[in-house]
Amino acid sequence: ANNWIDVSALQDVPEEDVTGVEADGRDIALYSVEGQVYATANICTHGHARLCDGFLDGFEIECPLHQGKFDIRDGRPTCEPVTEPVRSYPVKIEGGRVFVDLG
Numbered sequence: 001a002n003n004w005i006d007v008s009a010l011q012d013v014p015e016e017d018v019t020g021v022e023a024d025g026r027d028i029a030l031y032s033v034e035g036q037v038y039a040t041a042n043i044c045t046h047g048h049a050r051l052c053d054g055f056l057d058g059f060e061i062e063c064p065l066h067q068g069k070f071d072i073r074d075g076r077p078t079c080e081p082v083t084e085p086v087r088s089y090p091v092k093i094e095g096g097r098v099f100v101d102l103g
């Protein structure tokens, strides 16, 4: 089932960058790349680090703790030491708001 949650104003998601939001008790990372918004869980699957404190390079987010990387489009790991995907969430924009489907 869909569970669309209004998580942010679109204008609050920095372009070509990442920010963290709380939604429904979950920590979510929001990314804006080339005018598209993407969402993943904000906690790295390798250790307890927040991806919003990391470095976004194109479609890759680099974890601030051990520099593992994920593809923000689907959450798959792209650089060690991360091996587990991070959960990614569907995003839609309506009326200037960002909605994330928490499922």
Ligand code: FES
Pocket: 044, 045, 046, 047, 048, 049, 063, 064, 065, 066, 067, 068, 069, 081, 082
């Ligand atoms: Fe993210 Fe280790 S905690 S790479």
